[in-house]
Amino acid sequence: GAGVSQSPSNKVTEKGKDVELRCDPISGHTALYWYRQSLGQGLEFLIYFQGNSAPDKSGLPSDRFSAERTGGSVSTLTIQRTQQEDSAVYLCASSRRPLNQPQHFGDGTRLSIL
């Protein structure tokens, strides 16, 4: 497929566990974004990667959240010591330079913390 791929599509875990969410962007897209969407809410920016530049981590809500992007392609969002308020849909998007728009979204990972 040519779209943004996210895995897993659903993740249920116990409070206090660590989780890893994966995003495979569209081939050739150098920009990659992570967003969080709580039930019935808008999109909350988490982090932005652009090529080999230092990522913009300004949206990460706490130091329990981190993200990596290996080889300028696949990205992993890690949430350590999960809390119930982390329950949300985590969306990944990618875009092409130089305009960075439009952003193409995956279908998200629905994370539920018990």
Added chain:
Amino acid sequence: QQQVKQSPQSLIVQKGGISIINCAYENTAFDYFPWYQQFPGKGPALLIAIRPDVSEKKEGRFTISFNKSAKQFSLHIMDSQPGDSATYFCAASIMDSNYQLIWGAGTKLIIKP
């Protein structure tokens, strides 16, 4: 000043009617205004976008109207269909210098058959 305010929060329209969703912004440096459509269980997808050099852009049944002086833009869906039922998000950004989209809170649109 970075906010984009979207209204209404939810909207019910009869099939065949016109759906109108409004957004307002404060930052006059914004120069790219997209609308995204999101179906349940799916990620948002770009529907239509406008730059401030035009006051209106139409793609099929979907039209963006842009009022630069009022700092407002709106999405009009003509002849609304049940398949248009989705959540719609407006957003804004500065194309040349800023990658971040500033998102509205979303409008849940229901088209009644």
